[in-house]
Amino acid sequence: MSPSVPAKPTLDGLEAKWAARWDADHTYSFDRTKTREQIFSIDTPPPTVSGSLHMGSVFGYVQTDTIARQRRMLGLELFYPMGWDDNGLATERRVQNYYGVRCDPSLPVDPDFAPPEKPGDREIPIARQSFVDLCDRLVVEDEKKFEELWRTLGLSVDWAMTYSTIGERSRRASQRAFLRMLARDEAYSAEAPTLWDVDDRTAVAQAELEDRETNAAYHSLTFHGVDGGENIVIETTRPELLPACVALVAHPDDARFAGRFGQTVRTPLFGVSVPVLAHPLADPEKGSGIAMICTFGDTTDVVWWRELQLPLRNVMGRDGRFLPNPPEWGTDVDDAAGTHYEELAGKNAKQAQRRIVELLAETRELVGEPKPITHPVKFYERGSRPLEIVTSRQWYFRNGGRDQSLRETFLQRGAELRWHPAHMRQRYDSWVEGLNTDWLVSRQRFFGVPIPVWYPLDAAGEPQWDAPMLPSEDRLPIDPASDLPEGFSADQRGVPTGFIADADVMDTWATSSLTPQIVTGWGDDDDLFGRTFPMDLRPQGPEIIRTWLFDTIVRAHFEHGTLPWRDTAINGWVLDPDRKKMSKSKGNVVTPMPLLEKHGSDAIRYWAASGRPGTDTAVDEGQMKVGRRLSIKLLNASKFVLGVISEAPAGEITEPVDRSMLHALAVTVTECTDAFEKYDYARALERAERFFWHFCDDYVELVKHRAYGAADDPGAGSARGALSTALSVLQRLFAPFLVYVGEEVWSWWQEGSIHRSEWPTLTEFVEGDPLVFAATAAAMGAIRKVKSDAKVSMRAEITQATVTDTEVRLAALELARRDVLAAGVITQLDTVVGDALAVTATLADPRA
């Protein structure tokens, strides 16, 4: 094919031109006739579409794409689908804010319901189905925006294989996996104290917690001794939970309380009798060394409550407000107890605390002033108020949180997985080692995969929680709220001897932990599953190791007895230009589209691919400019080489300096290939880039005069052959990074897409002596410096130059004498053997 180079190459318009071509040519379509060995499958993170687009969304996905493209060029068939994580609370919240509505499952469906144009001041309560419909509607819009961004970025995913975590395939896989875990006793339901978000009114899992330093105060409260026993003063940050107090606890070895264990004291304000107990978890150093146990102030209370077998005195409602009636206190309480409790009923935790402190002050049972402190408090990661603990029936998946040997099993799975970079495994290990509960998967929410379970109602209308009724797998996916259990009719729903549906949905992670199974067609397409599972690579961010990565390992272990993938590549964080962590609340989120338009996709990709694996990287427009400059350089260098070889044919590569340059390029190819093998795309880019500038600055300048020679000049043919070979290799080395300009310059002289071309191998090269190019390039650099120091043009003539260098390097230089004379515009070149390189030169008189 004869090269066809535009007169004025440009980066403008390349994205639109080639994105359309790739789409039309199915350049990235997956060929499912390939065997498992020929396929490289990537379990790409489905982004949370209800979140905003930001540079963090770009960073990791580009890094993954460079690996995907290089593997494709190696000849592997890429199984590289893209999904959208759209179910779950994040979407519900977005819908609530976007439309100004609130789901009230007690309302009947209004068939004429339409959302308001703009959200009003007050949220409109709507039926569950209407709410879910709005969620479905909005995620479609959000997904379009993500797809547009990914396409602009040039991600080489197969757009015919998208999926969403609320889609039918996902629901079917999620429910099937649930039923199988239930059958194997890997899933179970239980009534137990649970961390609870009072705003979203749902249980949350350990993986969704985060600690926040929170202001609080130690309140010293007097508990009254009975039968002549002395009073005991305890310190608490949650005095409002006093009516929920069930015991005091101190360390068994604490001499201060040695005589008190087993005795009874009476609580302030209420006069409830509670025992003084010993437990090793009580810390003598903390507060007054003795604590009150309430049901429940924190997770330590839950441990004490369980291990000391204490009664339940619940005061906190699921809406975060004190229950209307006091708990069961026993008979022997203060007369004023009920009155005092009435003061708290209906108040939230903060209000109740304020009031109870006033009451305690009035009764002089508050000792001194509260002492302000800050301490870590558990929050739902998306929540704004501290979590409470309430008792409720929930579904759990076993994950080792309550089983040491299972925990060991998952640690072993983590060790089997190949981590890039390797140290990221530490995060996995410390998470698994710290698990203390099973995985709570049920959520009291609406937009999610329903738990596929019904319960029979007895003659009194009470649900039989221990006898769930399950659908057969061929019915999946189902919604138990509208579908019926086998053998029941619709009119039996909710009536005695009938049935009710499980009202909950699964946590979004309960579904997204199955992405390897969902995309590979587990249970739906056995042929595809056999060709793609277990998958090769899981790329993802570090923040979801404890959720997505760990959960996915749990599911694959239980269902398939294997790892879900062989390798995982963990990307770093994206920081704002001032190296601060980006977050919506700080308002420093950088959105990608303006940067893409300003610098171009290849420049953005260059920035992302420059970030080392697992290394936090700042948004850096300077780096994007460097990427753009590199792209322009590739255009121009390609234009030059193709211009030369279109004038006269490439010949056999015979000249020592030509072979030497190719030798250096071969070394670079090996380095790039090795780096990619280890998932180090950044190193591959850096090596390719370093050689490319060396090639442009030193080699092209050196041989261009010779390359212009006639068709029958062997030296000219050799230069053209070397230039042509090097250009082809360099274009392909850059192709995984600079996908648009790479395709453009390839199209000028080659058939087919560069992204389906072969990754360079050493068979394309000829042998050469590395010293020739090295010594010559060094000498040319010194000659350029002479001219630069003399402040003359690089075209200025040198009448005589003397190059001093070692004997072996001079011998190498001698082999390129013709090129040195031409490139340096040197009339007479002398050489002197010495210790190191030095150049002296006499410049021609410009007036002569």
Added chain:
RNA sequence: GGGCGCUUAGCUCAGUUGGUAGAGCGCCGCCCUUACAAGGCGGUGGUCGGGGGUUCGAGUCCCUCAGCGCCCACCA
């Protein structure tokens, strides 16, 4: 409290088996060289966080200290 990572030129960062410190940006100077002036060429600039050790030789290995960031932890 436990763990991981980072600390190299003014800035952002490379530096993979230990062998005379690198890139880009910035800055200074030069060059309109027919691939490239929204370019190119040349240059300035670092006791590689502090201390100790191993070695003929340490940015690179070991110990220790400090600062920054992150992860985990039952956080009255």
